[in-house]
Amino acid sequence: MEKVGYGIIGCGAIAPVHARSLAEIPEGKLVAVSDVVKDNAERLAQEFGAIPYTDYREMLKRDDIQAVSLCVPSGLRVEIAEACAAAGKHILAEKPLEVTVERIDRMIRAADEAGVYLGCVFQSRFADGAAKLREAIDTGRFGKLVLGDAYIKWYRTQEYYQSGAWRGTRKLDGGGALMNQGIHQVDLLLWYMGQPRTVHAQTALVGHEGLEVEDLACVTLTFENGAMGVIEASTAIWPGHDARIEVHGTEGSVILEAGEIKFWKFKNEFPEDETIRQSIGKEAALGSGAGDPLSNLKHEGHRRQIQDFIRAILEKRPPRVQGKEARLAVEVIEAAYRSAATGKTVELTK
Ligand SMILES: NC(=O)c1ccc[n+]([C@@H]2O[C@H](COP(=O)([O-])OP(=O)(O)OC[C@H]3O[C@@H](n4cnc5c(N)ncnc54)[C@H](O)[C@@H]3O)[C@@H](O)[C@H]2O)c1
The missing domain is CATH 3.30.360.10 (Dihydrodipicolinate Reductase; domain 2)
Incomplete structure (x- = not known):
């Protein structure tokens, strides 16, 4: 089966929900994770069998990653999304997509120009x-x-x-x-x-x-x-x-x-x-x-949405929740x- 190689940027509270979801999606494989805090990256990597990075730009050089979840704080996504798009990676950003419409428009532009999908987690x-x-x-x-x-x-x-x-x-x-x-x-x-x-x-x-x-x-x-x-x-x-x-x-x-x-x-x-x-x-x-x-958050919603995002990549059709729509x-x-x-x-x- 063709699998989409996946990376996670930001290894805090919500990141394990993405990793757990990926472990249950046959068409996806978590390859690497990245966090500026080394311990956070290593902890998540160890639990889910991934490779840890402290610099997401290094992680984005990998050819075996096609899609990335952005789980960093909300107002830190735009520059990272621009780097992901420039590296040709599809982007699934946590909610809110970013903290202002101006910054969201930069993300949408970067994804459009690079021809990658930009999705937003609204599980x-x-x-x-x-x-x-x-x-x-x-x-x-x-x-x-x-x-x-x-x-x-x-x-x-x-x-x-x-x-x-x-x-x-x-x-x-x-x-x-x-x-x-x-x-x-x-x-x-x-x-x-x-x-x-x-x-x-x-x-x-x-x-x-x-x-x-x-x-x-x-x-x-x-x-x-x-x-x-x-x-x-x-x-x-x-x-x-x-x-x-x-x-x-x-x-x-x-x-x-x-x-x-x-x-x-x-x-x-x-x-x-x-x-x-x-x-x-x-x-x-x-x-x-x-x-x-988080104590009450089941990962089923994320699993369904991440699976849709991965299938969108494989089927070459837009994901169900696109950045353009999440902007509103x-x-x-x-x-x-x-x-x-x-x-x-x-x-x-x-
Ligand atoms: N969908 C949901 O239901 C849901 C639930 C919780 C959080 N979230 C969203 O997820 C995002 C993260 O929230 P959280 O609670 O996990 O926050 P958190 O503070 O627990 O985790 C953020 C992580 O990002 C890391 N980080 C910061 N800057 C970075 C950078 N430049 N590169 C790599 N890593 C970096 C931090 O070290 C930290 O480990 C927020 O935008 C939040 O709104 C969504």
Whole structure:
């Protein structure tokens, strides 16, 4: 079987989730890993049988690597992505793709010019319930979309923010409850509701000390299709609740919690609707992250997405979550920060 040789840059908390996923993907093989902290690279390499590097540029010289996961802090990806593209490697970047649209556009340009794929990890899209909801939208089952909401009422300790110098900083985390934790649900909401027209937001720091970013945000949105919506995001709510997405239309309503269907009802009932309702609580859960960043994160979502990325390379077709599409979540969050800073509603253009 043809295998895609794979590298990981950044060997911190999320990197083992990529490595574990790769170990279960027959079409992929983890070849090497790289981290500026030697111990981090060596630990991951030893656990997963890979070659450690402290300089990713050396790792990128290898001919047996075709694709790379970028697991470095969010605001450090653009230069690394440009080097990967220049070396002809396909790039799967963790979320958010980068911390500003300007930096994301540099990544997209570099990938386009080099003819490599640029994907962004939004593993929530690969949850069974999340995908079923998208199908229902594509087949027009909601009638006219009326409201789309994302609620991320999570908890992060002060120690979490102190566990890495980059966490909670504007430059490297890019933002707080919206940009780091909430972005999965923001992406899902936009995947379902489409292009927003306006964004209005308020943000605050209420439950932590010394952060440059928000741990509380309330955002209202209007969408091009005439619908409205809200995003509520926090990391200051104890004990933390599963993130929730609600999509409501004139002919149906669906509610997801941690990517799983909790409510599913349409005016025009299909035979499979009852089966879907019967399966509530029995889907393969991908974990929630509500109270703790990783202890509850299953790698199944990453496995599905990394497998799609690898198959995209082998089949010479774009991956399911392309950088160009992942850009919108950061554009909307940047607009929310602008609105919160000025008190004004921000208009977005397509
Ligand atoms: N998809 C998800 O659910 C999910 C979950 C957690 C984190 N993440 C994302 O993953 C990224 C990393 O988060 P983390 O929690 O693993 O952070 P972390 O601080 O635990 O790990 C980052 C690692 O990158 C290394 N690093 C820094 N600069 C480097 C460079 N120039 N070259 C190579 N290595 C470098 C650090 O030494 C560290 O080992 C963030 O962007 C975060 O948003 C995504």
